[in-house]
Amino acid sequence: MIKIGVVDTTFSRVDMAKYAIEVIEENLPEAEIIRYTVPGIKDIPVAARRLLIDEGCDAVITLGWVGPGQVDKYSYLAMSVGLIMLQIMTGKHVIDVTVHEDEAGDLDDLYNIAVDRARKHALNLVMLVKYGREALTQYAGKGLRQGRPDEGPIKE
Numbered sequence: 001m002i003k004i005g006v007v008d009t010t011f012s013r014v015d016m017a018k019y020a021i022e023v024i025e026e027n028l029p030e031a032e033i034i035r036y037t038v039p040g041i042k043d044i045p046v047a048a049r050r051l052l053i054d055e056g057c058d059a060v061i062t063l064g065w066v067g068p069g070q071v072d073k074y075s076y077l078a079m080s081v082g083l084i085m086l087q088i089m090t091g092k093h094v095i096d097v098t099v100h101e102d103e104a105g106d107l108d109d110l111y112n113i114a115v116d117r118a119r120k121h122a123l124n125l126v127m128l129v130k131y132g133r134e135a136l137t138q139y140a141g142k143g144l145r146q147g148r149p150d151e152g153p154i155k156e
């Protein structure tokens with residue numbers, strides 16, 4: 001049985017996990033999905049650890065939201081280091097989907113970034129879990145973007 005962990009926060013202003021779960025259910029219907037919601041990004045690493053180690057998840061996708069202030073950005077950095085350490089320790093993927101509140105011009109744009117990023121990274125996770133390390137090789141160097149339209153390769 002494949003198990004996928006989904007971690008999200010109440011700090012986030014978009015329910016990104018809902019969109020990620022839709023993609024996982026559609027593309028990996030045999031998987032059990034375990035969702036874990038925490039207050040904020042600094043609480044994400046321990047939730048991801050519990051899902052990977054205690055619950056035996058094969059991979060985790062995290063959906064975080066970073067406020068516009070410097071202290072928010074430091075919080076993100078702390079979380080990011082925690083998630084990277086967790087991946088190294090467990091040898092399992094944690095796909096870190098993060099929206100930074102100051103990366104868009106208006107709230108509609110921000111919403112669309114959040115939904116697109118959650119969906120595309122959920123599909124990346126499914127590919128890695130389902131087909132392994134060469135699953136994304138066909139897209140290598142293609143300038144793919146999550147949250148924005150793809151940039152494309154510089155040269156074909």
Ligand SMILES: Cc1nc2c(=O)[nH]c(=O)nc-2n(C[C@H](O)[C@H](O)[C@H](O)CO)c1C
Pocket residue numbers: 009011012039040041042043064065066067068071072073075
């Ligand atoms: C400053 C700050 N910024 C954010 C943020 O940008 N995004 C977020 O999800 N959470 C933030 N938090 C809350 C912490 O991540 C955490 O939830 C609390 O410190 C409780 O452990 C804090 C404290």
